[in-house]
Amino acid sequence: xxxxxxxxxxxxxxxxxxxxxxxxxxxxxxxxxxxxxxxxxxxxxxxxxxxxxxxxxxxxxxxxxxxxxxxxxxxxxxxxxxxxxxxxxxxxxxxxxxxxxxxxxxxxxxxxxxxxxxxxxxxxxxxxxxxxxxxxxxxxxxxxxxxxxxxxxxxxxxxxxxxxxxxxxxxxxxxxxxxxxxxxxxxxxxxxxxxxxxxxxxxxxxxxxxxxxxxxxxxxxxxxxxxxxxxxxxxxxxxxxxxxxxxxxxxxxxxxxxxxxxxxxxxxxxx
Amino acid sequence: xxxxxxxxxxxxxxxxxxxxxxxxxxxxxxxxxxxxxxxxxxxxxxxxxxxxxxxxxxxxxxxxxxxxxxxxxxxxxxxxxxxxxxxxxxxxxxxxxxxxxxxxxxxxxxxxxxxxxxxxxxxxxxxxxxxxxxxxxxxxxxxxxxxxxxxxxxxxxxxxxxxxxxxxxxxxxxxxxxxxxxxxxxxxxxxxxxxxxxxxxxxxxxxxxxxxxxxxxxxxxxxxxxxxxxxxxxxxxxxxxxxxxxxxxxxxxxxxxxxxxxxxxxxxxxxxxxxxxxxxxxxxxxxxxxxxxxxxxxxxxxxxxxxxxxxxxxxxxxxxxxxxxx
Numbered sequence: 388x389x390x391x392x393x394x395x396x397x398x399x400x401x402x403x404x405x406x407x408x409x410x411x412x413x414x415x416x417x418x419x420x421x422x423x424x425x426x427x428x429x430x431x432x433x434x435x436x437x438x439x440x441x442x443x444x445x446x447x448x449x450x451x452x453x454x455x456x457x458x459x460x461x462x463x464x465x466x467x468x469x470x471x472x473x474x475x476x477x478x479x480x481x482x483x484x485x486x487x488x489x490x491x492x493x494x495x496x497x498x499x500x501x502x503x504x505x506x507x508x509x510x511x512x513x514x515x516x517x518x519x520x521x522x523x524x525x526x527x528x529x530x531x532x533x534x535x536x537x538x539x540x541x542x543x544x545x546x547x548x549x550x551x552x553x554x555x556x557x558x559x560x561x562x563x564x565x566x567x568x569x570x571x572x573x574x575x576x577x578x579x580x581x582x583x584x585x586x587x588x589x590x591x592x593x594x595x596x597x598x599x600x601x602x603x604x605x606x607x608x609x610x611x612x613x614x615x616x617x618x619x620x621x622x623x624x625x626x627x628x629x630x631x632x633x634x635x636x637x638x639x640x641x642x643x644x645x646x647x648x649x650x651x652x653x654x655x656x657x658x
Numbered sequence: 659x660x661x662x663x664x665x666x667x668x669x670x671x672x673x674x675x676x677x678x679x680x681x682x683x684x685x686x687x688x689x690x691x692x693x694x695x696x697x698x699x700x701x702x703x704x705x706x707x708x709x710x711x712x713x714x715x716x717x718x719x720x721x722x723x724x725x726x727x728x729x730x731x732x733x734x735x736x737x738x739x740x741x742x743x744x745x746x747x748x749x750x751x752x753x754x755x756x757x758x759x760x761x762x763x764x765x766x767x768x769x770x771x772x773x774x775x776x777x778x779x780x781x782x783x784x785x786x787x788x789x790x791x792x793x794x795x796x797x798x799x800x801x802x803x804x805x806x807x808x809x810x811x812x813x814x815x816x817x818x819x820x821x822x823x824x825x826x827x828x829x830x831x832x833x834x835x836x837x838x839x840x841x842x843x844x845x846x847x848x849x850x851x852x853x854x855x856x857x858x859x860x861x862x863x864x865x866x867x868x869x870x871x872x873x874x875x876x877x878x879x880x881x882x883x884x885x886x887x888x889x890x891x892x893x894x895x896x897x898x899x900x901x902x903x904x905x906x907x908x909x910x911x912x913x914x915x916x917x918x919x920x921x922x923x924x925x926x927x928x929x930x931x932x933x934x935x936x937x938x939x940x941x942x943x944x945x946x947x948x949x950x951x952x953x954x955x956x957x958x959x960x961x962x963x964x965x966x967x968x969x970x971x972x973x974x975x976x977x978x979x980x981x982x983x984x
Contacts, residue, residue, distance in 0.1 A: 408831040408896075415857070415897060416841055418877075422856035423849075447771035447850045450764050450779075451861060452751035453869055457738050466865060468872035473851040475874060476750075476865050501751045501758055502768050503776035 425472035433471075433479035434633065434650050436464050437487060437515035438497040438505035449504035451476030455496035461548045461559045463487045464496060480517070482633025482648045487517070489580040489632060490550030490559050492594055513581055513602035518631030518650035520607070522623060527641035529572035530609065531622045536572040539563045540640045547637050549578060562638065573609060575623050575635035575646065581606035604628030607635060662909060665937075665954035669905045671833030674939035681947045689919050690944055703923045706968050710927070719961025719974065723801050731804050734868050749802070749864035750855070751782060758782035762790070762907065763900040764861065767854055770846035787907060795908015799894060799901050800933070800960035804867060805859040805878065809894055812882045813933075816890045828889045830896040832936070839899040859893060860900055891933050894958075901958075909955035912977035915963065917953060919946040922971040928963035938963065941971075 395403070425431065426446070436455050439445045455478050456464045463485045464478045471477065478496075480487055489512040497505045509515060525531055540562050541547065548559040567574065576582055581602045587593055588601035606628040609621040623635070623645065636646040668674055682690075693699060730745075734752070737744040746753045750764040760782030769775050790798055799806050819825045842854040855861055859881055862874035885892050894901060917940055924943040929935040937954040940946040953963075953972075963972045 404829060404831055407828060408834050411830055411892075411896065412834050412837060412841075415838065416845075419842070419845075419853050419857045422851070422853060426851070443850060444772065447852065448768055448774070449852075450751040450760065450768050451852070451855055451865070452747040452764075453865060454747040454751065454753065456869065457741075457743075457746050466869050469856075469862075469874040469877065473853065473856055475856050476748075476861060499746070499753075501747070501753075501760060501776075501778045501782055502772070503774070503778070504772075507776065 422472035422475070425470060426474065431467070431471060431474070431479075432650055433467070433474070433477075434482055434517050434631065434648050436478050436480060436496045436505055437489075437494050437512070437517060437630075437632075438500070438507075438509050439517070440504060440506055445504050446473055446477060448502045449477045450502045452501065453478065454499040454501060455505060458491070458495040458499045459487075460491050460495070460550070461485055461488055480633065482631075482636045483644060484637070485547045486633030486637040488549050488559070488578075488634050492600075511600055511602075512584065512632070513604070513628065513630060515630045515632070517633070518648040519629050520625045520631065520633070520635050520646045521649050522625065522645055523647050524641065524643055524645045525622060527643070528622060528645045529641065531614075531620055533618070533620050534572060535568075535570045536574065536640055537566075537568045539566050540574055540638050549634070549638070552583075571621065572640065574638045574640065576607050576609060578634050578638045579607050580632055580634055581628050581630065602628055606630065661952065665952075665956075666906070666909055668936055668939075669902070669909065669955040670836045671831065673832075674936055677945060677947045683948050685949050686919060686947055689949060690946075693924075693943070699923065703925060706923060707925060707927075710968050715965055715968070717962070717965045719965050723960060724807065726801050727804070727807055730802050731864070731867055734864070738868055748861065748868050749804070750858075750861050751779075757785065759786050759789075761860075761900065762786055763903040764852070764855060764858075766843065766903065767846045767852040770843055771850050771852050773847075790904055790907050791911055792913070793908075794911040794913035794957075794959045795904040795906070795955065796901055796958040797908065797913065798904045799898075800958035803860050803900075804863040806894060806958075808863065808878070808882055809885060809891055812885045813891055815886045819886070820890075825887055830889065830892065832896060834896050835898070835902055838897055839902045842899050854899060858900070860898075894933060901956075905955045913959060914975060914977075915953035915957055915959060915961075916973050916975045917941065917946070917951045918971045918973075919949045919951070921969045922946075923969050925968065927966045927968060928972055931962040931966045933958060933960065933962075 435445055440448060453466050456466060463480050465481060467474045467477050467479055469475050494510065497507060497509065529536055543563050545563050547562050549562055550559040551565055554560060584594060584600060584602050585605060594600040605626045608624050608626060610624045611619060611621050613619045631648045631650060633648045636644050636648055639645045733745040734748060737746060744755060749761055751760040758778050758781045760779055762783060765779055765783045820827060845853040857877060859878045862878055866875055881893050922941060924941060926941060928941055929938050932938055934956045937957045940951050959974060961974050964974050
């Protein structure tokens, strides 16, 4: 069908422009409000970086610049994509891939945050509250099976890093470059940043010679108990000092891992 | 003051009006009368345009501007990739050699949504406020915003298709940008989320460059296609609240495009290349109320009109430093 070739009057043109402007206005505001869907639908339960405010306040105050991403020595922090809706560009940590091992000691991400979305009211690793580790897969736990561990904790191709103080105080290295040989697997306890600090403090050598670095509570321990089959074994037990950094989840050689980090009740840190 | 009110009104979306008879200075009236009487000017104008068609003027300002835009955005990328901490963060908020900077619109969204302002954000916002007041507000758009560069390429495609009569431009009512600005400010305050950041192509492209692209680029591509096939430069002209924020900041800036009536041939070459041609209303024959005028707040100081003007009647000038910039 041929298009009717008629000139529009000035009024018709103005009317069309008005109508398409209304459509543009409603359309763009509508698209922006789609950002609500993943937030209300709780599509993702994100582990946020140390010091993050409660989720709603965090998303309100985060300016989505990624400065926390840039300062993290182990590159634990990633920015969310558009599928996070209003959370687009907000930082989060995928703890199984790369946990926060506090190898910066001074909470660099908190210091870098320009808006206080990572609250400046905390100074030390034990004051953070990213979540809490939960044992979800105890049957896979090597310790529960009474087994040791030898080799690369997560295989040769695993890219995650940790800082090993005995290797290099300042430079984290790949977990794959640091094989273990343990009679009974205790990697989750051994690598726990909180437990490491407690051990240092107990030895009279707190990190940076700062007593305030000493965590007041233990985060993880191994309890010894008699299992149903009558054999006495050890199993990991998460304690109140756990801050949800995720190192236990990351280092656990079992597949799938024994731990997950639960962020749902965390971050009561509102400034 | 009269000029400022007009300039802000046009920025907010008002159409420029034909001036009243009593608004003209005697000098401007004399030049208008002289130009009407002098018929030889017509021939001169035709010669001028013919000459220009044969000898394309170099786009000096565009080259400088693209260089600056690419360098600034690469600084962010390189700073992170090489971990040299020169310019950390992204365009929404950053630190230049350790000094906080915060995009004014992003900062506003955060302040309205969070309703609390930490000292770092005050420092960052003030720095950027002074910086872009000094450098002319929307100068941010054409000299820094990475979406602007993509939109310029989309504009080239649009102009090419329009010339071939494959598409036509569909303009919108410019007042809608002011509505967007208000709606997004209210939404941030009411919902407690930085709603605009979700769709901000400036933030999305900036983060894509620095941290790697994601699904957000699909939205950016949609906007670019919309601009190519439906409405020329639509996002920057009719939608972006960042542009309006910076426009307000730059309304009293010392950096301006200046217009001189005495040398102008009214060929309107400048309006053809301008992203915001409503700021160049004074170049229409008989509209300039004074011999020397400043181009209004919506101007992004991209300098394309300066390059396009065959008679050098438009110039990018910094008050007190005019000669140095030529």
